[in-house]
Amino acid sequence: MAAFFRVIDIISEWTGKVASYVLIPLVLVLVYEVIMRYVFDKPTLFAHETGIYLYAFNGMIAGAWVLLHEGHVKMDAVYGRLPPKTRAILDLITAPLFFYFCGLVLWQGWEMAYRSLIGLEHTPSAWSPPWYPFRMILPVAAFFLLLAGISKFRRDLSSSFKKLP
Numbered sequence: 001m002a003a004f005f006r007v008i009d010i011i012s013e014w015t016g017k018v019a020s021y022v023l024i025p026l027v028l029v030l031v032y033e034v035i036m037r038y039v040f041d042k043p044t045l046f047a048h049e050t051g052i053y054l055y056a057f058n059g060m061i062a063g064a065w066v067l068l069h070e071g072h073v074k075m076d077a078v079y080g081r082l083p084p085k086t087r088a089i090l091d092l093i094t095a096p097l098f099f100y101f102c103g104l105v106l107w108q109g110w111e112m113a114y115r116s117l118i119g120l121e122h123t124p125s126a127w128s129p130p131w132y133p134f135r136m137i138l139p140v141a142a143f144f145l146l147l148a149g150i151s152k153f154r155r156d157l158s159s160s161f162k163k164l165p
Helices: 004-040 046-061 063-068 082-116 139-159
Strands: none
Touching: 004 046, 004 063, 004 082, 004 139, 046 063, 046 139, 063 139
16 A cells, blocks of 8 residues: 555656646747747737646646645644644644545536537637647646645554654
């Protein structure tokens, strides 16, 4: 069973690597758009929209990595001052909300992505790229976040039942 959780953590680590590599084309597209718009006075149709999609992909796919490294926003003024065991217990108490949210996003995201794929949906912009590949990102990212949450839940369970020193 420990190997299963190691695999989840490896997958979560890789989502962070993927997200970091997506920043390179994102920056290149945005720099290209700025140069075309402000230097040559020739704005493009695709750069702004591509930047939005890459940024959204980056933010969603990095969620599992952020959870692995405990980087999500918490009430640090209180939470950060608690002992590790108390923090783990607090995380266990709030875990049902996390799993409910992830399950809801996974379910609704999949339905939205599936409808988009079946209808071969395109964006309503003048450029009009296919919309369904971008819509698939949401359920995939929610699935990775759910896996990372399962692994964190196991770590919290383990640390909450350890004996105090």
